[in-house]
Amino acid sequence: MDLVLVLVVVVVTVALAFDFTNGFHDAANAIATSVSTRALTPRVALVMAAGMNLLGALLGTGVAETIGSGIITPPEGTSGLLILLAGLVGAIVWNLITWWFGLPSSSTHALIGGLAGAGVASATTVHWDVIATSVVLPMVISPLIGFALAYMVMLVVLWTFRRRPYSPTMRGFRLAQTISAAAMALGHGLQDAQKTMGVIVIALVAGGLHEGTSIPLWVKLAAAAAISLGTYAGGWRIMRTLGRRVIELDPARGFVAESVSAAVLYTTAFLLHAPVSTTHIITSAIMGVGATRRLSAVRWGVAGNIALAWLFTIPAAALMAAGLYLGVDLISG
Incomplete structure (x- = not known):
């Protein structure tokens, strides 16, 4: 087996490992609100989220094609595969660091930062125009949309329901959260699993095993399975941050936050093919519904720590990936 084929296998394996960490890192995105309001038990929520992640991952390829052709264009052969490997490892390391500290950072931006950092370190073409329009712009706009929509829908x-009895109304919303949590998990699979598919396709092209940006069926199935298994493994540290530390949620607010987030995810995936962050959207939606109580109901100190993690994700993952690539290049050179 020649070196290029070995590297393709390694990159695909590491890409699926990243997909797995994405699943357990972002499991909280789909189920934290439902678990914190006791609409679902943690285990039932995880099983449901894993199943919907699997289904969502198989529903489209627009985001995967954006990642596969729009972030970097690595050369074919061992050099291109090492660039991808460095980018993936940088993203995984950042995912694990933020998971350890319970910070809901974006796996999407960790991956894009890792790829861009390895691309810069290797003097590979990085499509900064695509990153600016399809990554940075949505990174700024999507949380604002999530916050504003959630705030307005919650007011409605x-x-x-202002004259309805509180307890029966909350019981109804608790039941409705089963549907909204499933919709959120479907959106998470639709967005996040596709990003791994895109990286695997780049690796196949760099290894001379594939042409174009189409996604082979086995790549879809492998990425869907990896993110689903990661989701089932759970992400309890981040779940506590989203479900309880930002604001104490009731079932009505949990339902609205999940529903608004799912709507934004579907719109960006199906219509815009933009790789947005599920983490950013659900977190901002939770803040939006919380602000309808009173602004002080949101724990802005925790929110500030989350925002810092958002800002540092792309440069931190980029630096890790760049350092790793330069280290490997120095050793091998």
Whole structure:
């Protein structure tokens, strides 16, 4: 077996490992609100989220093609595969660091930062225009949309149910959260598993085993399975941050946050093919519904720590990937 084929196998394996960490890192995105409001038990929520992640991963390829052709264009052969490997490892390391500290950072931006960092270190073409329009711009706009939409929808819900008895109403929303959590998990699979598919396709092209940006069926199935297994493994540290430390959620607010987030994810995946962050959207939506109580109901100190993690994710993953690539290049050179 020649070196290029070995490296393709290694890159694909590491890409699926990243997909797995994405699943357990971002499991909280789909189920934290439902678990914190006791709409679902943790185990039932994880099983449901894993199943919906699997289904969502198989529903489209637009985001995968954006990642596969729009972030970097590595050369074919061993050099290109080492660039991808460095990018993936940088993203995995950042995922593990933020998971350890319970910070809901973006796996999407960790991956894009890792690829860009390895690309710069290797003097590979990095498509900064695509990163600016399809990554940075949505990174700024999507949380604002999530916050504003969640705030407005929550106001409508509060006004609509203002004269209804509290306990029966909350029981109804607790049941409705089963649907909204499933919709959120579907959106997570639709967005995040596709990013790994895109990287695997780049690796296949760099290894001379594939042409174009189409996604082979086995790549879809492998990425879907990896993110689903990661989701089932759970992400309890981040779940506590999203479900309880940002704000104490009731079932109505949990339902609205999940529903708004799912709607944004579907829109960006199906219409814009933009790789947005599920983490950013659900976190900002939780803040939006919380602000309808009063602004002080949101624990802005925790929110500030989350925002810092968002800002540092792309440069931190980029630096890790660049350092790793330069180290490997120095040793092998």
